Amino acid sequence: GAVVSQHPSWVICKSGTSVKIECRSLDFQATTMFWYRQFPKQSLMLMATSNEGSKATYEQGVEKDKFLINHASLTLSTLTVTSAHPEDSSFYICSAREDSEGYTFGSGTRLTVV
Amino acid sequence: GENVEQHPSTLSVQEGDSAVIKCTYSDSASNYFPWYKQELGKRPQLIIDIRSNVGEKKDQRIAVTLNKTAKHFSLHITETQPEDSAVYFCAASKGAGSYQLTFGKGTKLSVIP
Numbered sequence: 001g002a003v004v005s006q007h008p009s010w011v012i013c014k015s016g017t018s019v020k021i022e023c024r025s026l027d028f029q030a031t032t033m034f035w036y037r038q039f040p041k042q043s044l045m046l047m048a049t050s051n052e053g054s055k056a057t058y059e060q061g062v063e064k065d066k067f068l069i070n071h072a073s074l075t076l077s078t079l080t081v082t083s084a085h086p087e088d089s090s091f092y093i094c095s096a097r098e099d100s101e102g103y104t105f106g107s108g109t110r111l112t113v114v
Numbered sequence: 115g116e117n118v119e120q121h122p123s124t125l126s127v128q129e130g131d132s133a134v135i136k137c138t139y140s141d142s143a144s145n146y147f148p149w150y151k152q153e154l155g156k157r158p159q160l161i162i163d164i165r166s167n168v169g170e171k172k173d174q175r176i177a178v179t180l181n182k183t184a185k186h187f188s189l190h191i192t193e194t195q196p197e198d199s200a201v202y203f204c205a206a207s208k209g210a211g212s213y214q215l216t217f218g219k220g221t222k223l224s225v226i227p
Contacts, residue, residue, distance in 0.1 A: 105157040
């Protein structure tokens with residue numbers, strides 16, 4: 001089946017630094033990738049939708065300058081959390097969609113900002 | 115936009131009993147309804163899905179039913195086992211445009227041995 005590889009699986013960074021999270025579709029071309037954020041014991045909240053070669057569409061309330069999304073190829077999307085602060089600590093998950101198939105999730109990244 | 119309501123938020127059942135989780139959606143244009151199982155700190159795993167042209171789908175101990183008129187769909191797990199314990203999320207998608215999934219808030223299922 002379809003596989004999405006997400007890295008890193010966890011990261012601890014200092015407040016004010018930036019962190020990049022990568023998602024790669026390993027055996028299919030992901031025309032659309034989604035980035036979610038999940039707080040403990042809560043649901044997945046969609047942050048943004050990215051289509052290869054175009055700008056990401058951000059959900060209401062998500063700061064596009066803080067959460068930079070790049071989808072430069074059909075197999076790679078990145079999320080960069082810029083100037084991270086403790087309140088950005090969360091579980092970030094990507095999801096990729098192949099045209100005719102369902103949604104495949106990455107393994108998630110646990111971000112802790114200290 | 116789409117709004118998905120999920121109930122109950124927690125559910126405890128004895129091993130061997132059945133578990134039912136219900137979801138409602140608001141957008142009649144939604145046509146794809148997956149269910150995910152998520153264990154702590156791990157990715158959501160698709161366990162079953164249903165499209166709007168089907169009323170029921172079954173896969174061994176798991177079944178999903180869809181009522182398009184009422185805009186609700188349900189997950190049924192029979193003969194529950196301790197390893198079924200996890201958080202379950204329903205979701206809905208229009209399957210058009212951005213194809214984004216809207217998730218319910220999740221149900222924490224505990225199966226008591």
